[in-house]
């Protein structure tokens with residue numbers, strides 16, 4: 001490059017050569033786009049020659065990205081869906097799990113924007129919606145890989161960051177991958193976020209997104225989007241419901257169902273089995289399975305987050321010899337992402353999960369999918385087992401069926417799911433009930449988790465729609481509770497009219513009741529993050545955790561519930577109340593209320609003291625302080641036999657009559673009581689007199705001390721005024737200088753000006769009113785560090801004064 005050109009570039013001014021090069025490039029780009037458009041128009045979508053990505057009219061950026069990501073051969077669904085989508089058709093795509101649907105929509109997205117020569121200034125061109133954050137992250141990663149040579153900006157909108165932080169970037173994005181709730185929140189609240197140019201809308205796991213749980217969010221979201229756009233819907237279990245198509249304003253959609261004719265709805269390289277396991281043997285069967293497959297990568301699906309937590313926590317403590325992970329919708333986003341990436345990278349591991357990863361998530365090389373809890377329907381079954389045997393790999397799946405759930409096999413058959421029965425080897429069976437029992441005994445946390453897991457499982461069964469499969473009444477709940485290590489089956493009550501799917505879909509924020517939020521339907525709701533709540537308040541708020549909640553709310557004094565009238569009963573799933581007797585007080589004080597699982601309630605007389613904070617816990621250590629919480633004491637008298645009686649008791653009427661006429665008895669009673677009062681009065685007066693005398697004597701003694709203090713001050717002053725040498729020479733000089741009684745008397749009578757004589761004189765004759773002053777003086781004395789010499793009489797002669805002076809000097 002010429003020096004001149006270099007300096008021009010350095011100054012930021014494009015050189016003539018550069019400008020020419022750029023316009024040439026643009027021209028070539030336009031030519032390319034034009035060629036591509038023509039090639040797409042000419043593309044025969046039914047051509048058997050379309051086998052690999054190179055057979056498709058794709059721009060070089062996309063082709064390079066695909067090649068660099070090692071994607072060459074097209075999968076069945078890609079062969080059919082990509083050409084149609086390139087031609088701008090709306091698509092309803094259905095293909096088996098792991099068959100490559102992600103690329104079937106990502107490639108057309110990149111191509112559509114490329115051909116439209118989309119730039120940053122054009123705003124949002126494509127929106128891809130996923131039901132879960134995990135899946136959204138995964139789609140975004142694939143997009144980044146294959147789109148690496150494109151210049152489009154792409155973003156992930158799944159929450160987790162502040163709305164404002166996300167909003168700042170939204171305006172600059174060309175492609176967004178999002179979950180419905182969060183996206184809707186932005187569309188509603190982010191000023192200047194313009195989606196009017198949107199070219200393509202994609203719904204992955206479309207049947208799920210069109211489902212009840214997302215209905216309102218998706219409808220509202222679609223309302224914001226322009227009608228004139230291309231729409232692509234994909235799922236392994238696609239529905240062709242006309243109502244759904246109308247909701248999304250699809251225009252003559254092409255139905256791509258490459259495996260419709262297949263004999264099985266699940267991948268052919270997937271082996272599927274079921275075992276019949278009574279509910280009470282489920283955990284030990286699972287344990288036995290894990291112990292027998294330590295060198296495997298396993299996903300265990302359970303029906304609720306609470307069960308996931310219980311299975312994970314209890315198995316972890318029992319150390320099966322395989323690394324355990326757990327994932328459910330109530331975990332924080334960061335933890336969820338960390339678990340997915342850890343499990344993805346692991347060679348051997350077991351992941352306990354809810355349906356949060358049932359759909360779409362592409363963990364590599366999963367060997368086993370265990371469905372320890374029967375899924376709610378056959379579609380969920382298909383998606384769950386689809387986490388293994390993906391693309392061309394093999395996989396195995398086992399479904400645990402309770403003997404009462406065998407009707408589920410019919411549902412599977414109807415959906416063309418080939419499944420075979422197997423039995424667990426007797427030698428592999430091993431009870432873990434004792435271990436779980438002792439674990440629950442040792443750890444109240446685990447026990448509490450177990451109770452919650454028990455309730456959430458039974459509740460989910462009760463709420464299932466398919467009553468032919470899920471027969472709540474036939475379950476042996478006591479045996480189930482025992483198998484979890486619980487001492488008894490927690491008491492449960494169900495709310496009428498609950499819908500299991502609705503509960504499951506509702507977000508964590510939306511449901512104060514705390515049901516699982518495995519999908520991201522309503523995450524746009526306002527969070528209560530800013531409120532500071534205690535652990536017990538949080539426990540109380542989780543109504544749907546079913547255990548103890550209403551009880552805690554009552555303990556916390558929340559009157560709302562008490563005002564609910566009839567609702568009270570409905571919400572009172574289980575009432576567990578720990579009331580400690582007085583005997584427990586010391587014990588509780590000793591252990592400092594170690595049981596952190598629940599607040600303690602101490603019965604104090606008729607009232608209850610709730611120990612729900614550290615401050616109150618400390619209270620336990622002071623019985624004195626506890627007294628203030630007690631009712632007023634009742635005075636009792638004890639008879640000779642040691643029986644307690646209240647102070648006044650009615651006498652037996654017959655006994656009373658035998659004692660004589662009532663009037664006489666009354667007179668007698670009045671007389672004896674009056675005598676008692678008179679005697680007591682005399683005693684009281686005497687006692688009062690004695691007290692006064694004692695007080696006077698004490699005051700006198702203090703007064704004398706005061707006087708001595710005065711003397712000391714005087715002597716001290718004298719000492720300081722006199723010459724030190726002189727003192728050394730004549731120690732009696734001080735003594736001689738002491739004021740003599742006669743002098744004072746004289747001063748008194750004379751009313752001389754030198755000293756305040758009255759004050760001085762008074763010191764030896766103290767009355768009650770002088771008490772305070774005397775005390776003050778005594779205090780001053782002590783401050784000066786001098787000893788107060790107490791005399792029981794006035795120093796009325798020289799000896800006394802000598803004694804006083806000696807005392808002072810000695811000091």
Ligand SMILES: Nc1ncnc2c1ncn2[C@@H]1O[C@H](COP(=O)(O)OP(=O)(O)OP(=O)(O)O)[C@@H](O)[C@H]1O
Nearest residue numbers: 073074075097098099100101102103236360362391
């Ligand atoms: N053309 C291809 N060549 C090689 N591998 C591919 C191809 N297309 C997809 N794959 C791989 O197949 C796996 C499954 O793909 P993908 O996740 O898109 O499946 P899916 O149909 O969306 O599954 P699900 O229904 O579970 O969501 C991925 O690991 C992906 O990388």
